[in-house]
Amino acid sequence: MTHPNLTRIAQGVVALLLFFAATQKFIGEPGTVEVFVGLDMEPTGRYVIAVIELMAALLILSPFAALGSVIAVSVMCGALIAHVTHLGLVVNNDGGMLVCMLVVVLLCAAYVLVSRRKEIPLVGDTFS
Amino acid sequence: MTSTFAIDLEKISHTANIAIVVLCGLFGLAGYFVSFYFHFLTVAFFLLVLLNLFWRHGQTSHTLLANFGFLAQIRYLVESIGPEFRQYLFASDTEESPFNRVERAEVYRKAKGIDSTAAFGSLLAFDRTEIKLRHSFYPVDTDQLEPFDVAVGAARGLDTTYHIRRPIMISAMSYGALGENAVRALARGAKLAGALMNTGEGGHPKYHLMEGCDLIFQMGTAKFGVRTEDGRLDESKLAVLAANNQVKMIEIKLSQGAKPGKGGLLPKEKITAEIAELRGVPMGQDVLSPAHHVECVDAASTVEFIGRIQRVSGLPTGIKFCLGRPNEFRTLVQEMERQDTVPDFITVDGGEGGTGAAPKSFMDDLGLPLFEALPVVHRILRDEGVRDRFVVFASGKLISPGKQLKALSFGADVAYSARGFLLALGCIQALQCNRNTCPVGITTHQKQLQTGLDIEDKARRVANYIEALHHDHVELLAALGRSSARLLCEENLYLPVQAPASPLGEEPS
Numbered sequence A: 001m002t003h004p005n006l007t008r009i010a011q012g013v014v015a016l017l018l019f020f021a022a023t024q025k026f027i028g029e030p031g032t033v034e035v036f037v038g039l040d041m042e043p044t045g046r047y048v049i050a051v052i053e054l055m056a057a058l059l060i061l062s063p064f065a066a067l068g069s070v071i072a073v074s075v076m077c078g079a080l081i082a083h084v085t086h087l088g089l090v091v092n093n094d095g096g097m098l099v100c101m102l103v104v105v106l107l108c109a110a111y112v113l114v115s116r117r118k119e120i121p122l123v124g125d126t127f128s
Numbered sequence B: 001m002t003s004t005f006a007i008d009l010e011k012i013s014h015t016a017n018i019a020i021v022v023l024c025g026l027f028g029l030a031g032y033f034v035s036f037y038f039h040f041l042t043v044a045f046f047l048l049v050l051l052n053l054f055w056r057h058g059q060t061s062h063t064l065l066a067n068f069g070f071l072a073q074i075r076y077l078v079e080s081i082g083p084e085f086r087q088y089l090f091a092s093d094t095e096e097s098p099f100n101r102v103e104r105a106e107v108y109r110k111a112k113g114i115d116s117t118a119a120f121g122s123l124l125a126f127d128r129t130e131i132k133l134r135h136s137f138y139p140v141d142t143d144q145l146e147p148f149d150v151a152v153g154a155a156r157g158l159d160t161t162y163h164i165r166r167p168i169m170i171s172a173m174s175y176g177a178l179g180e181n182a183v184r185a186l187a188r189g190a191k192l193a194g195a196l197m198n199t200g201e202g203g204h205p206k207y208h209l210m211e212g213c214d215l216i217f218q219m220g221t222a223k224f225g226v227r228t229e230d231g232r233l234d235e236s237k238l239a240v241l242a243a244n245n246q247v248k249m250i251e252i253k254l255s256q257g258a259k260p261g262k263g264g265l266l267p268k269e270k271i272t273a274e275i276a277e278l279r280g281v282p283m284g285q286d287v288l289s290p291a292h293h294v295e296c297v298d299a300a301s302t303v304e305f306i307g308r309i310q311r312v313s314g315l316p317t318g319i320k321f322c323l324g325r326p327n328e329f330r331t332l333v334q335e336m337e338r339q340d341t342v343p344d345f346i347t348v349d350g351g352e353g354g355t356g357a358a359p360k361s362f363m364d365d366l367g368l369p370l371f372e373a374l375p376v377v378h379r380i381l382r383d384e385g386v387r388d389r390f391v392v393f394a395s396g397k398l399i400s401p402g403k404q405l406k407a408l409s410f411g412a413d414v415a416y417s418a419r420g421f422l423l424a425l426g427c428i429q430a431l432q433c434n435r436n437t438c439p440v441g442i443t444t445h446q447k448q449l450q451t452g453l454d455i456e457d458k459a460r461r462v463a464n465y466i467e468a469l470h471h472d473h474v475e476l477l478a479a480l481g482r483s484s485a486r487l488l489c490e491e492n493l494y495l496p497v498q499a500p501a502s503p504l505g506e507e508p509s
């Protein structure tokens, strides 16, 4: 159903985009600051999310990729909720770029999650 | 009205399955109206709800999960950490199996060279269910004792006769069951202490030979290391091996206490390229040894085979078995007399013996325990008038000096242990020998797990353990009023009235 090479590519994509997103939050790129102001989470939330994203990016390249993908999917779900409930799909006139990126990460991470489901800590055994 | 208080699992789990959906919704609302931070919980519960839906409706291979949802998984997780939990928190010091904490601690202390006196009193129950040693009013001075010396091969007048000078030897464990570092630490420890080590049935004993200790080469039923393509004996290979001056004896394995009637088993997880080569077997599948040597199908052929090994090797040669039917053993001994071919030693392995891997029912339900088998073997040899022609080795949880002396009193000449030495190497009884995941790097071939097992350090512990056992052996012997281990006999034993020992092991004739 899933292909190991595709899984590896997906892991790379997730790691790259999350790493990019995390650095932007760390350096306080104005766009991201605005997003977190919109959520009333500036600045703590911005750093918290950045740390989680960085962690997911690192984990998904490690032997604990399954765990990394769970975290990545979770963060992206949270982000989707933010866009749907508070921010809207177009942020800072980006024509929906941010949301597109988010969906790409979500799909890739979900793909990794599915193909590595047996390795997820605590529940992996139940998929065999 | 009956008032029974019972936990209705079905109701609880049904409620829980609904509760997580409701909570997910509530957190969602809180995230929207109160603070966005609540959405951390929303997301977590959302994923849990998805997973729970899958467990209950999307799969059929886990019944509990399908019927009860995520609570079943929590039950499973709690259960899976149960053994560790009990071991660390709840198991009392005399409760665990196969070796409880008191027994293990004694080995650890001996291995580390720490004082092993205890205080206040014994932790064991003194309720007439245990075999005890009977001491004498008149202890012998320890400097009056004869040094321990058992000559194997002397009865046949071999010039390769070997003198065992330690009352304890390292029992068969193959390279394969054990990793490289463990084998080398044991071999180096044996060398340090001047003890004998058995190679186990793992083929050419490359790592055992590396450390220069004296060895008993074990020939398993598959004859790894000395086999022809079709599993028969390759005499030239055996002759070459026997000519190695570290190899002092040959042990023909007929059976083993943990799995009598079944050949050795090495799970595929543990077969590396090197092991495949040393044994001459393919990788990627379990290696199963046959249940018996192809040459041995009855008493006559077995004795012939023993004679053949003796001729080819020129070394003291013995057999190892776990006793099942005493009458069969009697027939075998009579056949030995008829052919005038006696093995130089017999290893009696108790049904409680250890193993790297064996089917559970074989471990649990087959084979006489050591203290039942030993007296029977001893008596049969005496009845047949041939006791003097054999040296008897005994194994089966003989990890403390007291138990070793009991075995000697039951008729053995030298004690053998496998797991005692694993404990000396730092074994924590994680019971994973068959999975290549041994957390202390003993029964695994994974490099990173083995790095924790420092050969030099652990070799010292093995040697300490042997020396401490020998020390205690001498002290106990003196207290029993015997000037030599050869003089030990059943008179030195207190057998509780209903002790499993004595006639139970005998077959109705």
Ligand SMILES: Cc1cc2nc3c(=O)[nH]c(=O)nc-3n(C[C@H](O)[C@H](O)[C@H](O)COP(=O)(O)O)c2cc1C
Binding pocket: B171, B172, B173, B174, B177, B178, B200, B201, B202, B218, B253, B255, B256, B257, B264, B320, B349, B350, B352, B353, B354, B355, B356, B395, B396, B397, B398, B399, B416, B417, B418, B419, B420, B433, B443
């Ligand atoms: C890890 C491990 C590997 C063993 N491998 C062998 C073997 O290759 N051949 C054999 O005859 N017995 C083997 N045994 C059995 C021991 O040699 C011994 O007979 C048994 O464990 C009883 O001694 P103990 O109670 O002191 O451990 C093995 C035991 C263990 C624990």
